[in-house]
Amino acid sequence: MSKVKAASRPAARKKDSLLHHIRKEWKLYTFLILPILYYVLFKYVPVLGNIIAFRRYKGGPNILGQDWVGFRYFNQFLTDPSFWNAFWNTLRLSIGYLLVRFPVTLIFALLINEIRKQKWKKTVQTISYLPHFISLVVVCGMVKELLASNGPINSLIASLGLDKIAFLSEPGWFDTIYIGSGVWQALGWGTILYLTAMTNINTELYEASSIDGAGKFKQAIHVTIPGIMPTIMTLLIMDIGGIVTSSNMQKILLLYNPLTQERADIIGTLVYRMGIAGGNFSYAAAVGLFEAVIGLILVTGANFLSKKFTETSLW
Template identity: 65%
Template sequence: MAKKKQSNSLGKVKMSRHLKKEWQIYSLLLIPVFYFIIFKYIPMLGNIIAFRKYSGGVNIFGEKWVGFRYFRQFMRDHAFWRAFSNTLILSISYLAVRFPLTLIFALLLNEIRNVKWKKFVQTVSYLPHFISMVIIAGMIKEVVSLSGPINTLISSMGGEKVSFIQEAAWFPPIYIISGIWQALGWGTIIYLAAMTGINTELYEAARVDGASRFKQALHVTIPGILPTIVTLLILDIGGIMGSNFEKIILLYLPSTYETADVISTLVYRMGITGGNFSYATAVGLFEGIIGLILVTSANFLSRKVTESSLW
C-alpha cells in the first residue's frame, strides 16, 4: 500500500510539473471544451420538454408533465414514419455509394507519382467541400432546371424536358450524386494520411514477389489502413439518422415530401414553423437514441469481427 501511495504521489507531482510546463498548449483546449459544454451539453437539458407540455414562454421546462404522450403521438403519425423511412433510404443509399467511392478515389490518388498532378487533382476534388451549401443548392437547381444543361441535352436529343427538382422520384438521385461530388475529395484526406504511415518496406517486398500495383493496394495498402476504414465506417453508421438537413431543406418542395422529407426537416417544420416544440423534441430525442444504438452496435460488431473499434 505504501509503495502504491508513493507511486500515486509521484505521478501527481509529474503531472503538475507537466501542466506547469505545457500550460499554453492545454489552454488551447478551453475554447473547444467551453463550446461543447455551452452548445452541446447544456442544451441537452431541453430534452425534458419531450415529456412535458411546452408552448413557449419563460418556463423553459414546460407547463405540466405528460409522460410519453408525444412519443405515442408521433408513433401514430404517418408523416413521422414517412420521414423515418426516407431518412434511412437516403442515408444508407448515400453511404453505400459514397463510402466505397471515397476509398477507391483515395487509393487512386495514392498511386499518382507525379506530385504536381496529384496536388492539382486533390485541389480540384477538395474545392466543392468549401462552397457554401446555399450556393451548392443554387447550382444544383440551375443544373436540373428546365432551362439547365441536362434538360437542354435531353431536348436536343428529341426528348421531353423533365422537372427534376419538382418530381419526388428524382430527389434521391439528385441528393446522392450531388453529395458525392461535394464530399468525395474531402473524404480522402484521412485515408491519405493513414497511407503515409504504412511501412514502405512492405511495398518493396511485394514488388520483389512480383505483385502488381493492384495487388499491392489490395494486400498492403488496404490492410494497412483497415483500422481507419473501420473507424470512419462506424462514425458514418452512427450518423445515418442525421441526414444533411441544410441541403435537404434548401432543395425539397411540398411536391417532393414523399421521398425528401426526413426526420430533421419534420422536426424543423413541427417545432420551429408549427410551434409544436414538445412533439418536435420527442422526435429529435428518438432520433438521437436510434443513432446511439447504431454507433454502439457497429462498434461492438467491429470489435468482434475485425478487432478494431472506437472504444
C-alpha cells in the same frame, strides 16, 4: 489490506504526476479553456433542453415550470404516419448515400495515391477539394439550374430527340439528385484522411510485393487497404452512427418541394416543421431525442462489431 494500499499507490502517483505536469505546463493547458467552454455551453448545456420532450412546453425561458406529460409526445409521434414516412426516408437516403460515397471515396483515394508526379497529384487534389468549400446554398442553386426544365441537361436531352425530364418535380429522381450532388461535393475532401494514413504504410511492403509479382491492383488489395484498415473502420463507425442523425437537413430543405416532399421528408425536416415553423416544441424535442438515442445505439453496435471482427474501435 496491504494489497489495497499497494494498488492505490500507482493511482496516487499518477494523479500527482498529472498535477505536477499541469503546474509545469499551465500555459499550454490554458489553450484548452476555450474548447472546453465551447463544448460545455453549446454541446452539454443544451442537453438539459430535452426535458421539454416530457413537458407541455409553450415557449419562454422557464422550461421546468411547464406541465409534466410524461411520454405523451413520444406516443404521439410513434403513432403518426408522417413520422414513420420521414423515418424510412431518412434511412433510405442516408444508407444510399453511405453505400455510394464510402467506396467511391476510398477508390478515389487509392487512385490519387498512385499518381507519382507530385505536380499532377496536387492538381487533382486541389480540383477535387474545391466543391467542399462551395456554400451549400450555392450548390443547391447550381443543381436546380442544371436540372431545370430549360437547363443545360434537359436542353441536351431535347437535342438528342428525347423528352425532357422533370428532375425536380418527379419524386423518383430525388434520391439520385441528393446522393449524386453529395458525392460530388464531398469526394475530394473525404480522401484526406485516407491519403494521410497511406503515407504511414511501410514502403518496403510495396517493394516486397512487387518482387513477388504483385501488380498495382494486388498491392492496393493486399497492402494499401490492410494498412489503412483502422482509418477505414473508424470512419465507417462514425458514418453508421450518423445514419439517422446526419442526413443533411439544410440541403433537403433547399432541394425539395411539395411534389417531392413525401419521398424527401426526413426526421430533420419534420422536426423543423413541427418545432420551428409549427411551434410544437415538445413534439419536436421528443422526435429529436428519439433520433439521438437511435444514433447512439447504432454507433455503439458498429463499434462493438468492429472491435470484435477487426480489432479496431473508437473506445
